[in-house]
Amino acid sequence: MKMSSKFCNIEFPLVQVPVWSLKMEEPFRNLFPIRQTVLAEIIDDMNVNGFDFGHPIVVWKMIVVDGHTRLKAAIAAGLETVPVICRQFNDENEALEYAIRCQRNRRNLTNGELLQCLQQLDMRKKAGRPANNSSCSMSRGKSSVDLGETLGISCKKVERLRAINAYATDEIKEALRQGKYSINRAYEETMRSRRPQEKIEPDTDAELVHSIMADIHARMNEIQIRKLVKALQIELANC
Structure with missing residues (x-):
């Protein structure tokens, strides 16, 4: 899978490792909920054909970065070893971005998954964000472009997701996660409650x-x- 040159290109050869040696930890473990229908299909395929070496599990420090569904399927199918590719990343943030890009390239992310990814990435950048001044707005704008590139969406959609994340009620966020609301509708519902109500002066x-x-x-x-x-x-x- 072709990735941006921003990631460390050091990649070790494919190796077989015991399933018990791999760790599933946050923030990677629950970043993308496992779809049960897809899991069942992969288990059935592994029971017949074994693990597809064309799609190995990607790990960093033996932590699964990409391939949680494949690993769970392998365990369910009774496989004792799985093929893995070990990669090097500068830090957890870079590994997280890589995981998101892998999923984005493989399939279309749902609105709920986009919101989850944005929450994770913004949470890690928040501590290092500059104070609120003119230069900060430029930094946020660039961040929106970068984040949009990572998620495969426009910077406008990134800003709308950020507004939803910051101001939406739990009900609106849940409707977005369940696919009942589009990003645009969730944004409009969120901002409607924040707009100042028109004050009618007494006549x-x-x-x-x-x-x-x-x-x-x-x-x-x-x-x-x-x-x-x-x-x-x-x-x-x-x-």
Whole structure:
């Protein structure tokens, strides 16, 4: 799988290792929920054909970076060893980005998976983010472009996901994860509650008119009111 040159290109030869020697740890383990239908299909295939060496598990320090579903399938199929490729990364952030790109290149990420990836990546960058000033806005803009490249989406969609992550209710986030809301709808629902409501100023003239009308109806009958209206029309015409 072709990856950006930003990743360390040191890759060791494919080797067979015992399944018990591999570790499934955060943030990689639950980054992408395992789809049970896909898991079942891979288990069935492994029971017949064994592990496909064309798709080895990628590990870093014996931690599974890419291939959690394949490893679980291998364990379920009773395999004792699996093929792995060991890679070197500068740090956990780089390994996480690699894992996301592997999934992005393999299939379309769901909106819920995009939100999960963004949360993980932003959480790691937050500590090193500069103070809120003019240069910071430029940094965030560049970050949106970089993150969009990693996730395979536009920087506009990244910013919308960030707004959802920061301000959306749990109900909106859950609707996004379950596929009930698109990113655009979740964003609109989120921002609608944050927009200042239009403040309607009281109309003092209207209140005075209503008060006088109520007083007129209390004091006059219909004939007298008609005469009053006609007198007011003449008065206005002469103004």
